[in-house]
Amino acid sequence: MGYVLNRLIQGLTVIAAMAGLVFVGVYAIGNPVDMLISPEADQAEIDATIARLGLDKPLLEQFLNFVSGVLHGDFGTSFIYNEPAVRLILDRFPATLELAVSAVLIAILVGIPLGVIAGLIPDKPAGRSIMAVSILGFSLPTFWVGMMLIMIFSVWLGWLPSTGRGETVELFGIPVSFLTASGLKHLLLPAINLALFKTSLVIRLARAGTREVVGQDYIKFARAKGLPESRVILVHLLKNMMIPVVTVLGLEFGSVVAFAVVTETVFAWPGMGRLLISSIVQLDRPVIVAYLMLTVLLFVIVNFVVDLLYALLDPRVRRKGA
Amino acid sequence: MTRAAETRAEPTLVVKGLKTHFFTEAGVVKSVDGVDLTVDRGEILGLVGESGSGKSVTGFSLLGLIDPPGRIVEGSIRLSGEELTTAAPKRLRELRGNRIAMIFQDPMMTLNPVLKIETQMVETLQAHIKIGHAEARARARDALGRVGIPSPEERLDAYPHQFSGGMRQRVAIAIALLHQPDLIVADEPTTALDVTIQAQILAEVQTLCRETGTALIWITHDLAIISGLADRVAVMYAGRIVETGAIADVVAHPRHPYTHGLIGSVPSRNRRGERLTQIPGMTPSFLSLPPGCAFAPRCARADEACGLLPELSDGPHLVRCFHPMDRGEPA
DSSP states (O other): OHHHHHHHHHHHHHHHHHHHHHHHHHHTTOOHHHHHSOTTOOHHHHHHHHHHHTTTSOHHHHHHHHHHHHHTTOOOBOTTTOSBHHHHHHHHHHHHHHHHHHHHHHHHHHHHHHHHHHHHSTTSHHHHHHHHHHHHHHHSOHHHHHHHHIIIIIIISOOSOOSSOOOOEEETTEEESTTSHHHHHHHHHHHHHHHHHHHHHHHHHHHHHHHHHHTSHHHHHHHHTTOOHHHIIIIIIHHHHHHHHHHHHHHHHHHHHHTTHHHHHHTTOOSHHHHHHHHHHTTOHHHHHHHHHHHHHHHHHHHHHHHHHHHHHOHHHHHHHO | OHHHHHHHHSOSEEEEEEEEEEEETTEEEEEEEEEEEEEOTTOEEEEEOOTTSSHHHHHHHHTTOOOTTEEEEEEEEEETTEEOTTSOHHHHHHHBTTTEEEEOSOHHHHSOTTSOHHHHHHHHHHTTSOOOHHHHHHHHHHHHHHTTOSSHHHHTTSOGGGSOHHHHHHHHHHHHHTTOOSEEEEESTTTTSOHHHHHHHHHHHHHHHHHHTOEEEEEESOHHHHHTTOSEEEEEETTEEEEEEEHHHHHHSOOSHHHHHHHHTSOOGGGTTSOOOOOSSOOOOGGGOOSSOTTGGGOTTOOGGGGSOOOOOOSSSEEOOSSOOOTTOOO
16 A cells, blocks of 8 residues: 555656646747737737736746646636637547557557567577568658558558548447447558557567576476476466566557657547647647646556556565555 | 386486587587486486586486577487487476476576466476366475475465575475476585575485485585485586496595595595695586596596596496596595
């Protein structure tokens, strides 16, 4: 319990510190009034708008207003849409989350088996080819791969749609697209595109982990006990190898959700990333701040979950934390 | 029945001309280069040598656990009459942990850190016999009790890091004994432990092997440890057996100059106050072995004849030397 409480306090500290940084940072990037008001507007109109948005007050007062709002669950109202910023973001959140979860699933399902194989036979042609492919996955820019995927699968082959999200159905009140055929088709290309980099990362982690674990005495001892090779690999090796992989993947999951921006832009995926880009262009401060704050919150939560998962995988952590 | 008949006909283990070589970039490392061993049912054989003499590789070869770039290139290993060097991998797996088991050197590294003791014991049982989980757990608990682990029922649910080194080695021994194998290969199992624990474990392993009729190969660099434990001893040097015989005979009257040197370097009550003798030079690298007797460059008795490889002599006390020492001869 003390362990959980300790992590909770750390998380809250991070959120508080980020609130200050984010607010000041966004304040510095330009005057939104220039973007909001038509060039013909007179000084009185400009002053009225500035007063309405609360931009005439000193920075500290604006910040305190923001903080008190946040404490009441209000992250401010979008300058552009005139809607609560949090609602704008959360409306788009399921789409991004679905994309991110699909991408991470692909990365795990493809990356771990390939990484383990590459780690078990590092000197054979198969092992070397897997590593060569993973270097490609690392080095090719996401936007270019996305365009190539559209070129091949949408333009030339005509198999999959290139933009947007397909039909959605409600699941526990959240719109999801992976349960419909059209939704799956729309999801496939962006998910693969987003997964590419992560898959390469997982391959490398899994390979390094496998190579380290496979030389340990306990693997040799497991073989000396006469266990079938499948059990040696799937239980003895995998359970130890997964500890660093879970840590990194967990942390990466946060970044996949928060920064799916490029993929969402290329595939016109109606997610949070696209909202962020347009909000930055239009200097829609409350949305940017709310987005970044939610991202911080997401990272804190993900870190917390990873710590718990870590304890689940490694009994040695469990005892120290208790 | 058939196995019992075979056991009577043949010793538990017969190794003939075993060669295990490692094909490295620097050259062929002949870690084991023609080893002969015989271990009878229930017998304890001490396999003694310095670091790098090939004794551990011999042990791993017996279980077929040599990793590339190493492999067994020649020779025969017969376990209770069954040839292992030509056995299919599937058959080797069936025998490992079942008829032939191994205890490793470092108990801190042998048990999987993320699996409960129960899991690691139950899986060993279920790998070889059809047995339900509850029954397997009961057998695992009894096995822990036999090696002197207090409150075995609760300890089954613990993880390895909750055990001390000595306790972990007891768990490893309990795992090795689960199927009452014909042979256990123990690779310096007490080297990493406190001296007091060493003595306890030695005594317990000896008793347990006697009870179950399990033969034991105890690999060690410490002659003193096995002099009270083993029935026979085989001394290894540079991948070959240089002397073998009954333990009392070899310790009291070593015939190979190397064995003589090994015994002379062990502190003993009878020679209190004297300087310990040491063997000059170092264990040679396997990549640059002399063509004849590998010990010749460090040997005071070596002459031109030692440029050829001496054969192992005949009789109950065998020695691989052109100029063996006579009984009672001073160094």
